[in-house]
Amino acid sequence: MKNRIKVERAEKDLSQADLAGRIGVSRQTINSIETGRYVPSTILALKLAQVFEKTVNEIFQLEETD
Amino acid sequence: MKNRIKVERAEKDLSQADLAGRIGVSRQTINSIETGRYVPSTILALKLAQVFEKTVNEIFQLEETD
DNA sequence: ACCAAATGTAAAACTTACTTTACATATTGT
DNA sequence: ACAATATGTAAAGTAAGTTTTACATTTGGT
Numbered sequence: 001m002k003n004r005i006k007v008e009r010a011e012k013d014l015s016q017a018d019l020a021g022r023i024g025v026s027r028q029t030i031n032s033i034e035t036g037r038y039v040p041s042t043i044l045a046l047k048l049a050q051v052f053e054k055t056v057n058e059i060f061q062l063e064e065t066d
Numbered sequence: 067m068k069n070r071i072k073v074e075r076a077e078k079d080l081s082q083a084d085l086a087g088r089i090g091v092s093r094q095t096i097n098s099i100e101t102g103r104y105v106p107s108t109i110l111a112l113k114l115a116q117v118f119e120k121t122v123n124e125i126f127q128l129e130e131t132d
Numbered sequence: 133a134c135c136a137a138a139t140g141t142a143a144a145a146c147t148t149a150c151t152t153t154a155c156a157t158a159t160t161g162t
Numbered sequence: 163a164c165a166a167t168a169t170g171t172a173a174a175g176t177a178a179g180t181t182t183t184a185c186a187t188t189t190g191g192t
Contacts, residue, residue, distance in 0.1 A: 016168075029149080032170095035170075038148070038150085056122035083138075095179080097141085101141090107179070110179095
């Protein structure tokens with residue numbers, strides 16, 4: 001699964017720590033999702049989408065391997 | 067988190083087992099998500115949305131407690 | 133009423149998300 | 163060049179998702 005978190009963060013000028021604080025997770029959680037080390041829960045995806053004012057589908061996309 | 071899986075399933079006339087088969091998970095996984103026993107991964111949410119031809123946000127919605 | 137299919141749960145085992153702590157590297161401003 | 167902030171990653175621990183097996187209950191058709 002791909003994601004556009006890094007780009008969305010840049011557009012809102014948020015650091016990983018800022019973003020983590022906003023949605024109540026650790027900075028490492030954001031970093032790990034961003035770098036594809038793990039797949040977030042749907043609750044987390046919805047919260048990220050909420051912060052970025054986008055849909056989950058705009059931020060996360062399936063890949064062949066999923 | 068609320069979800070509309072039961073309704074979407076009804077609209078497509080799919081049993082829990084049918085749906086499970088389509089996205090490659092067990093029937094219990096579908097049942098557990100549907101009855102709110104647990105929150106699916108974002109990959110699973112995207113696959114469900116794909117089957118229902120809707121966005122993840124149309125199928126899953128945050129609640130206050132999330 | 134009977135049978136088949138669908139649904140709700142539950143326990144054990146396994147896998148993966150997430151936290152905390154910690155450190156190393158990179159980037160940016162002055 | 164220096165200091166501060168941001169990012170990448172790793173290990174250990176805890177919490178949670180998912181599978182498999184199994185059984186009970188409900189629903190629908192005839």
